[in-house]
Amino acid sequence: MIELNNISKTFNTGKTNQVNALTNINLEINQGEFVVIIGSNGSGKTTLLNVVAGTIIPNTGTISIAGNDVTKLADYNRSKWVARIFQNPLLGTAAELSIVDNFRLAALRTQNKGLRIGKTEKFRNEVRDRIATLGMGLENKIEQPIGTLSGGQRQALTLLMSVMDECKILLLDEPTAALDPRSAEHVMRTADDLVKQYKLTAILVTHNLKDVANYGSRIIQMGEGEIIKDISGVEKSNLKQTDMFEWFG
Amino acid sequence: MDFYLTALLQGLCFAGIAFGIYISMKIFNIPDITTDGSYTLGGVVSGIMLTHNQPGYIILPAVLLAGAIAGALTGIIHTKLKINALLAGILVMTALYSVNLTILGRSNLPLLSMPTLFTSVSIINNVNQNSLIILVVFVAVFTLLIGYLLKTDFGIAMRATGNSEPMIRALGVNTDRMKIIGLAIANALTALSGYLITQLQGFADISMGIGIVIVGLGSVIIAETIINWLQITSVWLSLVLVLAGAVIFQFVLAFTLDIGVDANLLKLVTAVFVLLIVGLPRLTSGKA
Numbered sequence: 180m181i182e183l184n185n186i187s188k189t190f191n192t193g194k195t196n197q198v199n200a201l202t203n204i205n206l207e208i209n210q211g212e213f214v215v216i217i218g219s220n221g222s223g224k225t226t227l228l229n230v231v232a233g234t235i236i237p238n239t240g241t242i243s244i245a246g247n248d249v250t251k252l253a254d255y256n257r258s259k260w261v262a263r264i265f266q267n268p269l270l271g272t273a274a275e276l277s278i279v280d281n282f283r284l285a286a287l288r289t290q291n292k293g294l295r296i297g298k299t300e301k302f303r304n305e306v307r308d309r310i311a312t313l314g315m316g317l318e319n320k321i322e323q324p325i326g327t328l329s330g331g332q333r334q335a336l337t338l339l340m341s342v343m344d345e346c347k348i349l350l351l352d353e354p355t356a357a358l359d360p361r362s363a364e365h366v367m368r369t370a371d372d373l374v375k376q377y378k379l380t381a382i383l384v385t386h387n388l389k390d391v392a393n394y395g396s397r398i399i400q401m402g403e404g405e406i407i408k409d410i411s412g413v414e415k416s417n418l419k420q421t422d423m424f425e426w427f428g
Numbered sequence: 429m430d431f432y433l434t435a436l437l438q439g440l441c442f443a444g445i446a447f448g449i450y451i452s453m454k455i456f457n458i459p460d461i462t463t464d465g466s467y468t469l470g471g472v473v474s475g476i477m478l479t480h481n482q483p484g485y486i487i488l489p490a491v492l493l494a495g496a497i498a499g500a501l502t503g504i505i506h507t508k509l510k511i512n513a514l515l516a517g518i519l520v521m522t523a524l525y526s527v528n529l530t531i532l533g534r535s536n537l538p539l540l541s542m543p544t545l546f547t548s549v550s551i552i553n554n555v556n557q558n559s560l561i562i563l564v565v566f567v568a569v570f571t572l573l574i575g576y577l578l579k580t581d582f583g584i585a586m587r588a589t590g591n592s593e594p595m596i597r598a599l600g601v602n603t604d605r606m607k608i609i610g611l612a613i614a615n616a617l618t619a620l621s622g623y624l625i626t627q628l629q630g631f632a633d634i635s636m637g638i639g640i641v642i643v644g645l646g647s648v649i650i651a652e653t654i655i656n657w658l659q660i661t662s663v664w665l666s667l668v669l670v671l672a673g674a675v676i677f678q679f680v681l682a683f684t685l686d687i688g689v690d691a692n693l694l695k696l697v698t699a700v701f702v703l704l705i706v707g708l709p710r711l712t713s714g715k716a
Contacts, residue, residue, distance in 0.1 A: 256600075273592040276588055284584055288598075293581055295580055297581045322661070
């Protein structure tokens with residue numbers, strides 16, 4: 180589904196503060212895999228996610244998504260395949276727009292946003308039904324600006340928004356880092372449910388080792404811009420939180 | 429009475445600038461001051477085309493196009509060259525002064541005996557009241573068009589662009605293109621004000637646009653104060669309030685002149701008035 184070949188990315192080339200964020204990364208992620216990426220701060224995991232999303236264009240190497248070479252495509256041209264959840268819940272939604280407006284845009288992620296009124300009563304009802312599945316009681320507030328909701332509520336809605344339109348790949352950039360433990364758990368469980376229900380290929384970047392143990396089918400550990408460990412299958416399901424703690428020693 | 433009728437007419441003419449500033453400042457979150465130039469551009473283009481006996485159905489699209497090009501230029505400079513929007517606007521505005529002077533060929537062009545938009549239809553004998561009817565219809569049509577645009581999927585994407593850029597890019601919108609289109613629309617509307625005022629006053633003048641941006645800002649700020657105060661989320665209501673803001677603004681100026689304030693002090697009064705509207709809500713909420 181996602182193929183990275185020889186990806187390297189250097190920031191501030193030639194200056195004293197040069198950073199080799201990614202060095203010769205080769206990675207193949209299959210359809211339906213749920214990859215969890217861990218690593219210390221500055222290990223390159225967020226850069227890797229941004230390279231897949233298209234917000235960072237690598238210096239060398241190629242990326243293909245679903246068989247298409249997307250190396251040169253800007254982020255807004257990759258939205259055909261990729262949905263993103265940001266670390267900051269405020270980035271994933273437009274605060275001053277109503278919940279239903281946000282969902283309308285999400286429902287057109289892979290399509291043109293044209294000169295017709297798509298926010299019909301039918302669409303509103305569909306949004307209400309979907310939001311009701313979260314069990315947060317937000318289905319009656321869809322005309323409210325989304326900025327009036329809490330970070331946890333917004334993050335959960337952003338997750339739902341990602342499957343409003345056809346979605347193949349879900350990128351989760353520390354989606355729970357800004358949330359309290361309860362909201363964090365709710366958001367992670369929602370994400371996991373959606374990945375299973377829609378058979379998504381997902382990449383999760385996280386610092387939370389408990390999530391690493393509970394979710395995902397494959398773990399990648401990054402360090403200094405390289406992939407250090409790549410564990411999947413039975414070995415992944417047998418991994419304990421304490422084992423992984425050792426990796427950061 | 430006629431004095432306030434003129435203020436109402438002017439306020440309606442300035443609705444274009446108010447909508448333009450509303451789109452650039454409130455919807456796209458871009459401080460665009462191409463306004464002074466594109467407003468004059470609108471006036472100058474209509475003036476010169478009227479004196480060359482062009483039909484009205486060509487003049488209006490030409491004015492809108494001219495304003496749109498000016499706005500698009502500011503947008504391109506801002507997004508493609510990554511230049512601060514304020515500076516991009518100043519650059520285009522400065523350049524437009526020469527363009528306007530070249531188009532006009534002189535600094536003032538009277539249109540007094542010309543047939544204009546306001547003489548095209550005669551419903552009532554009173555000239556001002558007749559103009560008012562034409563203007564109300566004209567502005568209503570434009571308000572409806574903008575309102576419809578903002579309600580469409582494209583319009584929602586416009587509003588999201590100024591609100592959360594990472595989000596709307598992740599949802600497949602080229603935000604640079606969106607901003608260029610947005611500034612083009614904003615300045616086309618501003619040029620529309622120039623088109624209306626020129627025909628209402630019966631002349632085009634090279635300096636008609638100097639400081640005009642404050643009219644748009646003032647109108648939008650009046651509207652915004654009411655919008656925040658009443659917590660309005662409806663797009664239609666917001667647009668009507670912006671329109672009302674433009675009219676209220678002119679009424680305040682008319683009132684100032686009416687009570688005998690020196691006309692030379694008008695710009696000072698304008699600035700103080702806008703300052704009051706911006707400052708008052710903050711001062712009162714600070715006490716509470």
